[in-house]
Each structure stands twice: as structure tokens, then as C-alpha cells.
Amino acid sequence: MIRTRAARFRRGIVFVLPGLWVLVVVLWELLSPLGTQFIELLAATPAIACAGTGRRQCVLLGGLCALLALVPPVPSGRVGASGRLGTCGAVLAVVVASYLISSRTRRLNGELERAREVAVTAQTVLLRPLPPRLDGIALASRHVSAGEGALVGGDLYEALSTRYGVRVLMGDVRGHGLPALGTAAALLGSFRDAAHDEAELPDVLRRLERALHRHVWDRRERGTGGAARDRWDAEEFVTVLLLEVRADGEVMALNCGHPWPHLLPGDGPRPIVLAPGDPLPPLGVFPLPAELSPLPLIRLLPGDVLVLHTDGVEDARDAAGAFFPLARALAEAARDAPPALLTLIARVQAALLRHTGGPVADDFALLALRNERGPGPQAAARPPRALVAGP
Structure with a gap:
């Protein structure tokens, strides 16, 4: 029972990790007193979703969260229009790459699962x-x-x-x-x-x-x-x-x-x-x-x-x-x-x-x-x- 609850907790953390990443980046950008721009880190959100769950829906959702975070309340003075546009392009590029990787990973996992089933059947017959x-x-x-x-x-x-x-x-x-x-x-x-x-x-x-x-x-x-x-x-x-x-x-x-x-x-x-x-x-x-x-x-x-x-x-x-x-x-x-x-x-x-x-x-x-x-x-x-x- 304890192991089951721990596994469920880990799966929940993996699902919300892209959203947490977006929240941390936005707060860091707003509260940083040094005037340093961290908003470019939002481009990593789709990659985090891909690494965490491997699901294409999560990759798209992570990219959407990152794009929505580029809309104010981040002040225009801290992040200019060119910076927002560049970050938006980076987010879209990572979304496309992560989506393709996720599709390939899903296909390979399916083939691996089928190979595992064949191996289990063969070894059980032996x-x-x-x-x-x-x-x-x-x-x-x-x-x-x-x-x-x-x-x-x-x-x-x-x-x-x-x-x-x-x-x-x-x-x-x-x-x-x-x-x-x-x-x-x-x-x-x-x-x-x-x-x-x-x-x-x-x-x-x-x-x-x-x-x-x-x-x-x-x-x-x-x-x-x-x-x-x-x-x-x-x-x-x-x-x-x-x-x-x-x-x-x-x-x-x-x-x-x-x-x-x-x-x-x-x-x-x-x-x-x-x-x-x-x-x-x-x-x-x-x-x-x-x-x-x-x-x-x-x-x-x-x-x-x-x-x-x-x-x-x-x-x-x-x-x-x-x-x-x-x-x-x-x-x-x-x-x-x-x-x-x-x-x-x-x-x-x-x-x-x-x-x-x-x-x-x-x-x-x-x-x-x-x-x-x-x-x-x-x-x-x-x-x-x-x-x-x-x-």
C-alpha cells in the first residue's frame, strides 16, 4: 500500500512538473532584483514534459503553458517584444522537436513491449x-x-x-x-x-x-x-x-x-x-x-x-x-x-x-x-x- 501511494505521488509530480517550471520561471523573472532576463527558460517546458511523461498531449500542454506565460503580467520593460517573439519561436521549435521525439519514443516503446511479450512467452514455453x-x-x-x-x-x-x-x-x-x-x-x-x-x-x-x-x-x-x-x-x-x-x-x-x-x-x-x-x-x-x-x-x-x-x-x-x-x-x-x-x-x-x-x-x-x-x-x-x- 505504501509503495503504491509513493508511485502515485511520483507520477503526479511528473505530470505537474512542466506547470511548476513555468511558474518558477515567471516568478523568478518578476522578483529578480538584478534585472536579468530568465524568460527564455520557458522554452525548456515542452522538453521537460517530453522527458517526464513522454506523452504528446503533455508536450502540447507544456508548450501552451509556456506561450501563455509570455503574455503579461511579465512587464514589457523587462522583456521586450523582440525577446518575447524569440522566446515564442524557441518554445514552438522545442514543441515540434519534443512532439516528434515523443511519437518515436511511443512507437519504440510499443515495439519493445511486443518484443518483451514474445520473450516472456518463449521463455515460459522453455x-x-x-x-x-x-x-x-x-x-x-x-x-x-x-x-x-x-x-x-x-x-x-x-x-x-x-x-x-x-x-x-x-x-x-x-x-x-x-x-x-x-x-x-x-x-x-x-x-x-x-x-x-x-x-x-x-x-x-x-x-x-x-x-x-x-x-x-x-x-x-x-x-x-x-x-x-x-x-x-x-x-x-x-x-x-x-x-x-x-x-x-x-x-x-x-x-x-x-x-x-x-x-x-x-x-x-x-x-x-x-x-x-x-x-x-x-x-x-x-x-x-x-x-x-x-x-x-x-x-x-x-x-x-x-x-x-x-x-x-x-x-x-x-x-x-x-x-x-x-x-x-x-x-x-x-x-x-x-x-x-x-x-x-x-x-x-x-x-x-x-x-x-x-x-x-x-x-x-x-x-x-x-x-x-x-x-x-x-x-x-x-x-x-x-x-x-x-x-
């Missing part, structure tokens, strides 16, 4: 909103891009309901913002096909690796060549976390250099960092091994929440250089029992932005999923798992 529920699994996600003018960047995620279970992708392309969009698009497109086509999770990962190699090759062929191109190829990589939530709640995982997820058990608010093993190197650094076996991550019981994230979350720093305490933020965000997923993610995002105290330096993404299926015969007890407890 990183489309997740459905609130897939095959009994509730979902919620948030993404913030560090690139100016980009809604999405190097972080990517997707969740799909397939005949093999709910398959989830969380990834992080080297770099951030608009330059990373091409790689993110290639991987997301490949995952959306492979998740339905491939019966085994390792085959999905191999499809992602091939998509990355094709994308890098295409960019290399279209590039300028030379050492810079070779250096870019060597540095192009993506961290990937692939999950498969099966019908009994068992979650299988393949991890290529990505942070492991956090678990919020349904029977307690303390977050747990799942660590079933060492991750593989990121995609693009080394070829995938010939033998790939998914790791059993956890059996997700009804009410359990799994929180996936990119490294932009835990790597976020405050002014003193301290890293963002994700586990503590999750514990505070999950103070409600059970927490709404959208509320949980929004609280963590707000805590992260408070921690950084300004714009983020890297993209970050959060994805939470909760098992809302009924208890099954194989999900009666939580099996042992390798994990590291969060603080």
Missing part, C-alpha cells in the same frame, strides 16, 4: 510451469535468473508422469542468464522425449549427454573458430540430477555433479541432506561410464517432502561472504505442519534474497515435491539410507 500434481506427487517450483531481461537462464527443471514413474530433472548449465538458454533448451527438449521413451533411467541420462554434445557441436560449427572456440568447448558442462519416483514411493537417482536434495520428513521438521554416494562428473566434462546404475535415494513416504535445488542457492553469499544456510532456512520455512509447497518454496526464496541483500549473482532454482499418495504395502516403513543430517 521452462514451463510445473503442474501442481503428477500421479499423486504434489509439485512446486521457483526460479530466479541473474541475467538482466531474462526470466530463465542456466538453471532448468522438469517433471513428467510416465509409465515408468514420475521422472524429475534438475540441472545447472555453466554460466547464467540469456547465454545459457540454448543449452538449457537442448537438454529440456531431450529429457521431455527420453523420459517417455526410455525404460531405464541411465538411458535417459545418455540421451541428455548426446543432446549436449550435439548442441556444443552445432555452436562450434556456427562459431568463429580459433582458440576461443576450443576453450569454450572445453568449458561447456551441465550438472544434472535425475530422479524417478516409482509407484511404491522408492526414489532412484542419477547425479552428475549436482547438489543432492534435502528431505523434510513428514514426521518431523528437521531437514536432511540425502547423500547416497559420490556423484558422477558433470555432463560434458568426461564421457559417461559404460555401466550406469541408479542409486536408491529414499523411499518417499506419504507426507515426505523432497526439495531439489541448484548450486546458486547454497552458493549465495551475504555482504560478509557467508553462504546461505539452506538447511536452516528449510527448517524455518517448514514450521507449519504440513507446509504448503508453494509457501515453503516462497519462504526459502525470500530468506535467500534477504541473505544476499540485493540482486542474485547466479541463477537459482528450487523444486519441492511431496508424496500425497496413500500408504501402500511396500511403503509401510522407511528403509535405511545414507544421509547427512542438516543443522
Whole structure:
């Protein structure tokens, strides 16, 4: 409410600024004891209106106010007829120039708005909103891009309901913002096909690796060549976390250099960092091994929440250089029992932005999923798992 009132006040000041300028110039001319002529400053009125609002009507109104101010009460002795005539001509010239500039600015703003709408639509299609529920699994996600003018960047995620279970992708392309969009698009497109086509999770990962190699090759062929191109190829990589939530709640995982997820058990608010093993190197650094076996991550019981994230979350720093305490933020965000997923993610995002105290330096993404299926015969007890407890 306070911000809305402040914005309205600023808009009101901008609209009346040309009139205030005319009033100040006229009073200055009348009250100045030095005999100096300031009436020529009225010629700036249309330019002020153009800069303030950019509307052609305001430019014309500002010019009219300036012309009317040239009519007495300004004494003829202080401003002669030639001075008034010259000032009048200057006002008219500035009105014409400002009117043309305003028309061009309005046209360019319209084109910019249309381009922004196209960009928003394209980026939304690329990183489309997740459905609130897939095959009994509730979902919620948030993404913030560090690139100016980009809604999405190097972080990517997707969740799909397939005949093999709910398959989830969380990834992080080297770099951030608009330059990373091409790689993110290639991987997301490949995952959306492979998740339905491939019966085994390792085959999905191999499809992602091939998509990355094709994308890098295409960019290399279209590039300028030379050492810079070779250096870019060597540095192009993506961290990937692939999950498969099966019908009994068992979650299988393949991890290529990505942070492991956090678990919020349904029977307690303390977050747990799942660590079933060492991750593989990121995609693009080394070829995938010939033998790939998914790791059993956890059996997700009804009410359990799994929180996936990119490294932009835990790597976020405050002014003193301290890293963002994700586990503590999750514990505070999950103070409600059970927490709404959208509320949980929004609280963590707000805590992260408070921690950084300004714009983020890297993209970050959060994805939470909760098992809302009924208890099954194989999900009666939580099996042992390798994990590291969060603080």
C-alpha cells in the first residue's frame, strides 16, 4: 500500500512538473532584483514534459503553458517584444522537436513491449510451469535468473508422469542468464522425449549427454573458430540430477555433479541432506561410464517432502561472504505442519534474497515435491539410507 501511494505521488509530480517550471520561471523573472532576463527558460517546458511523461498531449500542454506565460503580467520593460517573439519561436521549435521525439519514443516503446511479450512467452514455453500434481506427487517450483531481461537462464527443471514413474530433472548449465538458454533448451527438449521413451533411467541420462554434445557441436560449427572456440568447448558442462519416483514411493537417482536434495520428513521438521554416494562428473566434462546404475535415494513416504535445488542457492553469499544456510532456512520455512509447497518454496526464496541483500549473482532454482499418495504395502516403513543430517 505504501509503495503504491509513493508511485502515485511520483507520477503526479511528473505530470505537474512542466506547470511548476513555468511558474518558477515567471516568478523568478518578476522578483529578480538584478534585472536579468530568465524568460527564455520557458522554452525548456515542452522538453521537460517530453522527458517526464513522454506523452504528446503533455508536450502540447507544456508548450501552451509556456506561450501563455509570455503574455503579461511579465512587464514589457523587462522583456521586450523582440525577446518575447524569440522566446515564442524557441518554445514552438522545442514543441515540434519534443512532439516528434515523443511519437518515436511511443512507437519504440510499443515495439519493445511486443518484443518483451514474445520473450516472456518463449521463455515460459522453455521452462514451463510445473503442474501442481503428477500421479499423486504434489509439485512446486521457483526460479530466479541473474541475467538482466531474462526470466530463465542456466538453471532448468522438469517433471513428467510416465509409465515408468514420475521422472524429475534438475540441472545447472555453466554460466547464467540469456547465454545459457540454448543449452538449457537442448537438454529440456531431450529429457521431455527420453523420459517417455526410455525404460531405464541411465538411458535417459545418455540421451541428455548426446543432446549436449550435439548442441556444443552445432555452436562450434556456427562459431568463429580459433582458440576461443576450443576453450569454450572445453568449458561447456551441465550438472544434472535425475530422479524417478516409482509407484511404491522408492526414489532412484542419477547425479552428475549436482547438489543432492534435502528431505523434510513428514514426521518431523528437521531437514536432511540425502547423500547416497559420490556423484558422477558433470555432463560434458568426461564421457559417461559404460555401466550406469541408479542409486536408491529414499523411499518417499506419504507426507515426505523432497526439495531439489541448484548450486546458486547454497552458493549465495551475504555482504560478509557467508553462504546461505539452506538447511536452516528449510527448517524455518517448514514450521507449519504440513507446509504448503508453494509457501515453503516462497519462504526459502525470500530468506535467500534477504541473505544476499540485493540482486542474485547466479541463477537459482528450487523444486519441492511431496508424496500425497496413500500408504501402500511396500511403503509401510522407511528403509535405511545414507544421509547427512542438516543443522
